[in-house]
Amino acid sequence: MWEWIRQYGPEIFAYGTFTIDLILRITAIIVVPRNRRPGSAIAWLLAIMIFPWIGFPLFLLLGNAQLPRRRREKQKIVNQLMHERAEDIPDSDLDPDSPSWLQSAVTLNRNLGAFPLTGNNSAELHIHYDETIDLMAEDIQGARREVHALFYTMASDEVTRGFITALCDAADRGVHVRVLYDHLGSFTHRAVYKAMRRAFDAHHIEHYPAMPIKPFRDGAFQRPDLRNHRKILIVDGEVAWLGSQNIIARDYDKAANRRKGLKWQETMVRLRGPVVSEANLLFSTDWYFESGHFLDESVVVRSSPDTTGEMECQIVPSGPGFVLENNLLLFNQLFYNARERIVxxxxxxxxxxxxxxxxxxxxxxxxxxxxxxxxxADQFIVSHAQRSYYSDLLRAGVTIWLFEEPYILHAKHVTIDDSVTVIGSSNMDIRSFVLDMESSLMIGGSDFMEHMREIEATYRARCTRLTDEEWQQRSFISRTLDNICRLASSVV
Structure with a gap:
């Protein structure tokens, strides 16, 4: 027997390996392009053809951007619920001075995400990191009924301890506190994550990790990098916070960041008015996903006690639970309609x-x-992939500003002409378009735009302009690395 294995084993192994290799390649050609973007399909096929024994298992692990069937069924229920409850949030008319194309953007958002345009809102912008966390904590300290918090990353450290304490104090005085935090986005900061969970448990706060890394939780495999990237805080259904900032120290409690001196720069918006009910309704959908319980409509949709504002606002949710990339469609709609300026x-x-x-x-x-x-840069592949687009943009006449080191400009907002602003959690990358649950806010009106222009000017003053001549001088190795990472970034 052993003699036969020694004689024929290598030959059988070689033929077997060749056969499996061939099966993997043929299967990939059939399966990979199915309902997939051409660029993504080509990137996956290239990976599988070059390294079939590695690429194909990775495709099985990360190749499906859909939620499992049970979770998609939940999403259908949620979408129907959003449509029904959003009907109780009155539609607002656009300001007469608004451009004609803005109504089509409002209609697009309503059809994609169910939320109407609301008027009589007020909005304040905040860009000072620690101060913003303290202001959110002050709002929580004044809570009387409920506090709803959802952040991609939450932790209890020296900077955020006041925020966590405010949640605990609110729960102690009878306020119903509900907290969601993305599982992967939070538990990777282990010590401060555990400290936060211990505090919540000690004060009997109901809390859940969003999109928990339990691959077969919903009856089928769910790829682990589908994440809830939203940042939302709602207090008593009267005040809401949205934007880019997480609840963690500015260096993300990482020794490597401290060694490099990296600090995150954010933009958050504090809202009052009817739009707060939209933010609350969006939170309630995520709460249902993780807790299995619907929040009563009387808790979620309320008449705002403050309707003195003059701003028109509309929430735009997006994520793998939706059929289309809501945020991408909105951004493209606005870019094609811009007449004077895009930032x-x-x-x-x-x-x-x-x-x-x-x-x-x-x-x-x-x-x-x-x-x-x-x-x-705080992410190697994304940073180099991003750089690969600079040449095309510079040649087209796009002005590129590089924010000063060692700060990470983590703010996420877009302004179009003097007409509309979109601010929220969504990056301008394929991950935010396809894989992450995001929350964006579209705000119309020149008053808010004036404040946005001030923020843009503040950031621009801390930037260096990148020129095409300077960019063309980078090394061959740098160019090659950028292009390889660009290809890798297409694998979704």
Missing amino acids: VVSPYFVPDDSMLYALITAARRGVQVELMVSSA
Whole structure:
């Protein structure tokens, strides 16, 4: 027997390996392109053809951007619930001075995410990191009925301890506190994550990890990098916070960041008015996903006691539970309708072809297009993939601003002409379009735009402009690395 194995074993192994290799490649050609973006399909096929024994298992692990069937069924229930409850939030008319194309954006958002345009809102912008956390804690300290908090990353450290304490104190005095935090986004900060959970448990706060890493929790495999990336705080259904900032120290409690001096720069918006019910309704959908319980409509949708504001607002949810990429469609709609100016502020800019062409087209037809991104990098592949787009943008006439090191410009907002702002949690990358649950807020009106222009000017003053001549001088190795990472970023 052993003699036969020694004689024929190598030959059988070689033929077997060849056969499996061939089966993997043929299967990939049939399966990978199915209902997938061409760029993503080509990237996956290239990975599988070069390294079939590694690429194909990775495809099985990460190749499906859909939620499992049970969770998709929950999403259908949630979508229906959102449509029904959003009917109780009155529609608002656009300001007469609004451009004609803005109504089509409002209709698009309503059809995609169910939420109406609401008027009589007020909005305040905040960009000072520690101060913003303290202001959110002050709002929680004044809570009388409920506090709803959802953040991609939450932790209890020296900077956020006042925020966590405010939640605990609110629960102790009878306020119903509900907290969600993304599982992967939070538990990787282990010590401060555990400290937060201990505090919540000690004060009997109901809390759940969002999108928990339990691959077969909903009856089928769910890829682990589908995440809840939203940042939302609602107090008593009267005050809401939205934007880019997580509840963690500015260096994300990482020794490597402290050694490099990295600090995150954020933009948050504090809201009052009818739009708060929209934010609350969005939170309630995530709460249902993780707790299995619907919040009563009387808790979620309330008449706002403050309708003195003059701003028109609309929440735009997006994520793998939706059929289309809601945030991508909105951004492209706005870019193609811009007449004078587009300013994009994003930490991660890895667009799909549709967005890249929308921005290049805008620049070529005379729109002033500005892109503000970080010079420092906290994610190797994303940073290099982002850099691969600079040449095309610069040649089209896009102005690229690099934010000063060692800060990470983590703010996420877009302004179009003097008409509309979109601010929220969504990056300008394929991950935010396809894999992450995001929350964006569209705000109309020139009053808010004035404040946004001030924020943009503050950030621009801390930037260096990148020129095409300077960019063309980078090394061959740098160019090659950028292009390889661009290809890797397409694998979704």
